[in-house]
Amino acid sequence: MKQQIVNLVHDALKKLQYPVPDSIKCDYPKIEAHGDISTNVAMLLTKELKQPPRKIAESIVEKLRENSNDIKEIQIAGPGFINFFFTEDYFKRNIKTIIDQNEQYGKSDLLRGKKANVEFISANPTGPLTVGHGRNAVLGDTIANFLEWSGSEKVDREYYFNNAGRQMRVLGESVRLRYLELLGDPVDYSDEYYQGEYIKDIAQQLIDEHGISLKDEPAEGTFKAAAEAAIFTEIQKTCERLGIKFDHFYNEQSLYDNGYVEEVINLFREKNLAYDKDDAVWLKASELGIEQDRVIVKSTGEPTYRLPDIAYHREKFRRGYDIIVDILGSDHHAAYPDVLAGVKALGYDDSKIKVVLYQFVTVLRDGIAVKMSTRKANYITLDELIEEAGPDVVRYFFLMRSPQSHLNFDLDLAKQQTEENPVYYLQYAHARIASILRFAVSSSQEFGWNYTEGDELSGEQLGALQEKEEIDLAKRLEQFPEIVELCTNSYEPHHMGTYLTDVAMHFHKFYHAHRVITTEHARSLARLSLCRATKIVIAAGLNTLGISAPDKM
């Protein structure tokens, strides 16, 4: 609908030989009296045309009237808005479209032919996923969903991890010390080691399997490997509870094993973008738009995180992805420009990389902020949260806010008041419709007609929809494809939640104002069509967010 107006306005401007402003804005007005779509184009042209906006609007409207089919009325209002009112028939026909397209409704080919890679979580396997990872996980998975809905040819969900760094050495040593401790050896378990109980569990597991035979093993060997395997298994289980499945686990170590890291250094040297100083290797970041040069290989011979990160992103390009999405916590905001500058310097188009930065989650326990630290074991695990609130609530909670919004997660509220959680509002509307459809099957005879599953699908009786609540609802349903597009383009899934709340609200209003199943056969079928279409949209919307749409609650 919006696109239709944009095209019409463009045509009109062309006919009038008016300049076309960079961005013509078409909005859904907040107020009903302002029509279904509103544009500000006339006001944008006042300066260039040196005419009052209302006068410009008049001449545009004149041209618009020539080819208005679904448009009932065009008004000029306020300082110079042009407001479009669509015919009710247009929205009714769309109900039929929704029913016909069913699960395909809202899908588009916006990203046809594009291969996408969405990298998210990417936590090193040193401990269980925390609430903070939860936001990352849900955002990444959902953004991937939207890319799929918008026609991306292939969307790979990817988890990048490092099992070779200092953290992992400390982890191995932690397990080794707990192992010795459990065997009765005196150990000094200082707070530099991982404090979580899960370390003891892994150590106990090793005792069960190997007895005391590992006493003289180095931390780097069996201990580290066992810890990594155990923790990774748990991480994957946690993800599965949220309905998240990865296509690839990409190991940072493989970048070294395959020589890619070395290649990148050499490429930088060839391009004269790397040099040696103080026993370290430096990247001439200052020539790439960064304030100062950065170390990429430390004097110890170990690379800094930048180097493998650049090599990794180079691999993403070389693997043929057109859309590369990184989901990062705000603590990484200083790091990724180096990586972008690096891959750009290697000749890749860094505009294909979209970095989604989300702000931190503050967890409130008993009203007090909990400081998160995996090492200190001072965290709330994602598992605990899923256990308490359920996967749908957890997903919705993380998705109902914009990524750049700081998020307070009140644990007590999440645990105690799940009954009041807004996600139930949406699911309830869906379940209610399912119930109505069941009722039609079981009880239509009592109203003097015989319904069989699917009678409403023809949409022939839609003319019987005349009530305000019916049309209001139909109008909301018509917006769904544009909301999918908005979520895709903005990488901000929360718009879908806001939209679905609006749809559910208008459904509930309709439901309370009018009975669906009555003795009037045609009208009942028309309302069943409206219900069916609403059910499709709510289910689809919840589906994009990875949330279930129950038929019964």
Next chain:
RNA sequence: GCGCCCGUAGCUCAAUCGGAUAGAGCAACGGCCUUCUAAGCCGUAGGUUACUGGUUCGAUUCCAGUCGGGCGUACCA
């Protein structure tokens, strides 16, 4: 110090490249179930969009400054 994000109803948050009368949920108060799910609906109350200035037809949105919070500012990731 400098950089990024944020500050909107009592609380948690929306507001689609600057649009017309700033919206939901929760909490509060008052109504609505012998008819398709009351996890719902209707109504009331709640705001100087942190503050001050600026830009213009128009600012929650853009700019400058102030105050407050978060995260960074490494040869940690």
